[in-house]
Amino acid sequence: MRSAESIQQQLQQIMGTPFGIVSLADSLEPALSDFFKKDKSDSGSFPTSFIFDELVYFPHYIGLEDAIAFTVNEHQITLRERHLIEALLAGLQTRPLQSHKSRLSEEERMRQFGQWLQQQNIEESGLPPADLNLSDDLVNRMVPLLLQGDGLQVSYSQLNKLLDSYLGGDVLLVPLEQREWLMLASESLVLGGEDERDKDLSEPVEEVLTAFALGLYELIASEWGGVFHISISRPFLPTEGLPGILSLLRETLHLGELFHVSEHIHLPWELRLERLLYSIPDEQRQGFIQQDGINSGLFGDAETLSTLDTFFQLDCNVSETAKRLYVHRNTLIYRLDKIKQETGLDVRTFNDAVLVRLILLLYKVTKSK
CATH class of the missing domain: 3.30.70.2720 (Alpha-Beta Plaits)
Known part of the structure; x- marks a missing residue:
């Protein structure tokens, strides 16, 4: 602008x-x-x-x-x-000239947009009321981000100013619930123009989006601190299902905070298994983790949970996991052997790693109920 x-x-x-x-x-x-x-x-x-x-x-x-x-x-x-x-x-000119009194402030306009959005069914599509003057803003593909955090003490104007200075415009900041904001950034702003994308087709869109969300998180954290979480999804056309995208982002944040408590960036394409397990009825989840030879109090130990989370996050790589946990390789091997003794499952083998991964996720969601 x-x-x-x-x-x-x-x-x-x-x-x-x-x-x-x-x-x-x-x-x-x-x-x-x-x-x-x-x-x-x-x-x-x-x-x-x-x-x-x-x-x-x-x-x-x-x-x-x-x-x-x-x-x-x-x-x-x-x-x-x-x-x-x-x-x-x-x-x-970016907007038609109207009566000064008839125009809404930017913040009030976005708040009314957020209220309208939350009243829609997730299957609905289309544009918000015409008096919000958003038809021109929502005609192109955009990247949606959701920011949540009770520990983040920042006003709409402060956050909007930061986004404008960092991203250079083309971002809509939509207040939703208390300490919850939806951000809609133009696809070209996040992924670059078509010419830029053609130059490097080797980098998946998901990696670019992940890096963008991480950069935004670090920017906000360095400015205000506090505990907050961000979810991001692939580019989409707002007129073809914005309420559904908001529902996906909220679900992603919920699953991310539930299954990965130490992380702050949550991505829907990395939570497919978690989403599936969360949909299983409580009774079936309880029955699975209580089968003979599987149930163990070992999963209630914070050190074991941290070790397994990091081990699976790093594709069961012993050396990389030891580095990430700041422990000696032999210390990590001792922990993995202890898990094998307690459960009869060796997470260094593929089949047992899959089973322990499922047990761990089911334990987390069952514990949260």
């Missing part, structure tokens, strides 16, 4: 004459404010330019909240040049 100052400089370079910037808010000089409101076209929109007190005013919005006008002495430009400036500014 172009700033008012950069547009002002461009106008001055093109026309070779000084331009000013004034506010067109209600707090403006009453005479000019009244003139501006009365001088509307028949459609109810404000004019593309008007003259007041020997100055030509070119109304313009920078985003949704800043109603401004570029000004120039009426004797410094010709009528043809005036029309040229109107055309130039029309190409930069």
